[in-house]
Amino acid sequence: MSEQLIIFDTTLRDGEQSPGASMTKDEKLRIARQLERLKVDVIEAGFAASSNGDFDSVKAIADHIKDSTVCSLARANDRDISRAAEALQGANRARIHTFIATSALHMEKKLRMTPEQVLEQAKQSVRFARNLVSDIEFSPEDGYRSDVDFLCRVLEAVIKEGATTLNIPDTVGYAVPELYGEFIRTLRERIPNSDKAIWSVHCHNDLGMAVANSLAGVKIGGARQVECTINGLGERAGNCSLEEIVMAVRTRRDYFGLDVAVDTTQIVPASRMVSQTTGFVVQPNKAVVGANAFAHASGIHQDGVLKARDTYEIMRAEDVGWAANKIVLGKLSGRNAFKQRLQELGIEMESETEINTAFAKFKELADRKAEIFDEDILALVSDESVTT
Ligand code: KIV
Numbered sequence: 001m002s003e004q005l006i007i008f009d010t011t012l013r014d015g016e017q018s019p020g021a022s023m024t025k026d027e028k029l030r031i032a033r034q035l036e037r038l039k040v041d042v043i044e045a046g047f048a049a050s051s052n053g054d055f056d057s058v059k060a061i062a063d064h065i066k067d068s069t070v071c072s073l074a075r076a077n078d079r080d081i082s083r084a085a086e087a088l089q090g091a092n093r094a095r096i097h098t099f100i101a102t103s104a105l106h107m108e109k110k111l112r113m114t115p116e117q118v119l120e121q122a123k124q125s126v127r128f129a130r131n132l133v134s135d136i137e138f139s140p141e142d143g144y145r146s147d148v149d150f151l152c153r154v155l156e157a158v159i160k161e162g163a164t165t166l167n168i169p170d171t172v173g174y175a176v177p178e179l180y181g182e183f184i185r186t187l188r189e190r191i192p193n194s195d196k197a198i199w200s201v202h203c204h205n206d207l208g209m210a211v212a213n214s215l216a217g218v219k220i221g222g223a224r225q226v227e228c229t230i231n232g233l234g235e236r237a238g239n240c241s242l243e244e245i246v247m248a249v250r251t252r253r254d255y256f257g258l259d260v261a262v263d264t265t266q267i268v269p270a271s272r273m274v275s276q277t278t279g280f281v282v283q284p285n286k287a288v289v290g291a292n293a294f295a296h297a298s299g300i301h302q303d304g305v306l307k308a309r310d311t312y313e314i315m316r317a318e319d320v321g322w323a324a325n326k327i328v329l330g331k332l333s334g335r336n337a338f339k340q341r342l343q344e345l346g347i348e349m350e351s352e353t354e355i356n357t358a359f360a361k362f363k364e365l366a367d368r369k370a371e372i373f374d375e376d377i378l379a380l381v382s383d384e385s386v387t388t
């Protein structure tokens, strides 16, 4: 059996940080239920201390979700951590995710703290959280741009304090795959007690590499948790997209040697729900969940998939929750695809000559119209001139 990759969904926390993607408690609970159907391992439900509304959302999700671990984000201070623990009280499995920035830039300019102060605060907050719940994730914010020696000190110290997951964020999407993968590997190799925690990757998409960086963190770095969001929703250009990372690991199990617990048939329903709730439209050519992800328009491709689907499909549309793949009839379509659609529509033609005549009409129409719908074909064949 393959080793498991933990899927940590942060649509309801980092995803919601996307400008304009704010969600109500009921909307968040609805999405959390869908994430549970999707069988994600961890749902980051929100940031309980950030507002009373978010506290209520985290609490509602903790009270209702039974199968996935429910997590709340908390800054590295007692108040945030206590609020998170309070909101998570009803959870079957609760996790507190605490963070503090460790890059020189963030420590000096944003936190106005010395590295020693940050180290102490990280230790103290993990110690405090550990007294409230047993599952503690620690993130050094802007971790990828942090000094590696300092980061090793912080991470080694928080493991000693009881952190069970160490998450290394590429907060600003600056990483490139090999370097990020090697960065994670270096940390794991240099920290003596590194095997006492699960290593996690959290990548932003500013340069369009969040999924590639996360995969490198897994393959090269040995991370066993990926943080991601439905449709790649998230701050600025977004986060690593859940549907892409899950399907990459599933489809290329031969290469990654890992598996995920996710029920992939729930991916498209989850994508639609998040899109409808936030109003963020999914681009048609988006991998896995875009309307064109399993659509074939070229005649050569259509002919290929009608003969054997794997000629042009590396995954099944049905496996990610689409009803079927799509043969889009248009000017590039061939006779084979046209004939197949006639059969699907229950149109019987007496002879090959009759089909040829209808096909000629179809091609003529397709030169004038970008996509030919079933109604067009029905109109076309009911036109007497087709059969004469
Ligand atoms: O991107 C980031 O650094 C984060 C942390 C809070 C984990 O979202």
Ligand code: ZN
Pocket (backbone or CB within 6 Å): 014, 169, 171, 202, 204
């Ligand atoms: Zn983030």
